[in-house]
Structure formats: structure tokens, C-alpha cells
Amino acid sequence: MTAMDAFQDHYPDNVAHCYGCGRLNPHGHQIKTIWDGDETVTVYQPEPFHTSVPGFAYGGLIASLIDCHSTGTAAAAMYRQEGRDMDSLPAFRFVTASLHVDFLKPTPIDAPVEIRGRVQEIKGRKVVVRTEVRSGGVLTARGEVVAVQMPENFGA
Numbered sequence: 001m002t003a004m005d006a007f008q009d010h011y012p013d014n015v016a017h018c019y020g021c022g023r024l025n026p027h028g029h030q031i032k033t034i035w036d037g038d039e040t041v042t043v044y045q046p047e048p049f050h051t052s053v054p055g056f057a058y059g060g061l062i063a064s065l066i067d068c069h070s071t072g073t074a075a076a077a078m079y080r081q082e083g084r085d086m087d088s089l090p091a092f093r094f095v096t097a098s099l100h101v102d103f104l105k106p107t108p109i110d111a112p113v114e115i116r117g118r119v120q121e122i123k124g125r126k127v128v129v130r131t132e133v134r135s136g137g138v139l140t141a142r143g144e145v146v147a148v149q150m151p152e153n154f155g156a
């Protein structure tokens with residue numbers, strides 16, 4: 001896999017500024033998510049400034065990674081279901097309707113974090129994604145996101 005295979009590299013410029021996943025946001029996490037069979041995978045290295053308790057990552061960072069991993073997974077899953085390339089139009093754009101996180105153990109800050117996602121449900125404009133977060137192979141958090149296709153009048 002090359003970096004250009006990441007879902008986020010296919011986001012149109014007008015939705016590529018998200019703090020978690022936008023490749024055009026120089027201050028953001030710029031996560032990169034790919035397929036691994038029926039699962040999706042993101043690997044992210046926390047920075048020292050993401051600290052909560054010294055030695056461990058801030059929970060908001062973990063939530064943010066789960067969030068954007070899941071909205072990316074939702075878009076990719078919809079393209080896959082339709083048998084379409086992620087660059088094809090019209091674009092499937094998803095926003096977060098609901099984000100649930102269970103923090104099971106502290107997540108070390110000095111090792112890469114791996115997030116794996118699975119699509120639980122696709123129904124109309126809604127995709128439910130479940131995720132597991134691991135550090136050094138240890139499960140530290142679980143997430144569930146309800147992602148909904150962005151309406152034309154988003155924010156109106």
C-alpha cells in the first residue's frame with residue numbers, strides 16, 4: 001500500500017480540512033486509513049504534546065482518531081458497496097452523528113496506536129462503525145460511531 005491508497009487522500013479539497021483527517025490541515029492529525037480485508041486500519045504516532053497523565057495519551061486524541069477513522073471507513077464502505085472508485089462522483093461525504101468511546105486502559109504515548117474498524121450496519125444514509133484501539137497489541141479503547149451522509153444543506 002502507498003500513502004495515496006489512503007481513503008483520506010481521495011477526499012475532495014472542499015472537505016479535506018478536517019482537524020482529524022484533512023490532508024490540507026497542517027495543524028491536524030492527517031490520519032491515513034486503508035482497507036485490510038473487511039477491516040479498516042489507521043496507525044498513528046501520538047506526539048508528546050498529546051499527553052494526559054504523563055506517559056499516556058489524552059482521551060480526546062483517542063476519541064478524535066476513532067471519529068475520523070470511522071467517518072473515513074463509512075465513506076469507503078459506501079463506495080465499496082456500490083462498486084465505485086473513491087474518486088468517482090458524486091462523492092459520498094460523511095459526518096459524525098454519534099461518537100461513543102469506552103476507555104479500557106491508559107494508551108501509552110510513546111508507541112504507535114492502531115485503530116481497526118468494522119462496518120456494523122449500512123442503512124440508507126447511515127453507516128455504523130465499530131472500532132478497537134490497540135497500543136503494543138493491547139486493547140485500550142473501543143468506539144462506536146454513527147456516521148451520516150452529509151446533507152446538501154449541512155450547517156444551514
Ligand SMILES: CCCCCCCCCCCCCC(=O)SCCNC(=O)CCNC(=O)[C@H](O)C(C)(C)COP(=O)(O)OP(=O)(O)OC[C@H]1O[C@@H](n2cnc3c(N)ncnc32)[C@H](O)[C@@H]1OP(=O)(O)O
Binds near residue numbers: 067087092124154
Ligand atoms: C472520497 C470520500 C469523500 C469523503 C468526504 C469526507 C468528509 C470529511 C468530513 C470529516 C468529518 C469528520 C468527523 C466530524 O468531525 S463531522 C463534525 C461533527 N458532526 C456534525 O457537525 C454533525 C452535525 N449533525 C448534523 O448535521 C445532523 O444531525 C446529521 C447530518 C448528522 C443527521 O441529520 P439528518 O437530518 O441528515 O439525519 P436523519 O434524521 O435523516 O437520520 C439519518 C439516520 O441517522 C440516524 N441518526 C441521526 N442522528 C443520530 C444520532 N445523533 N445518533 C444516532 N443516530 C442518528 C437516524 O436515526 C437515521 O437512521 P435510521 O433511523 O434511518 O436508521
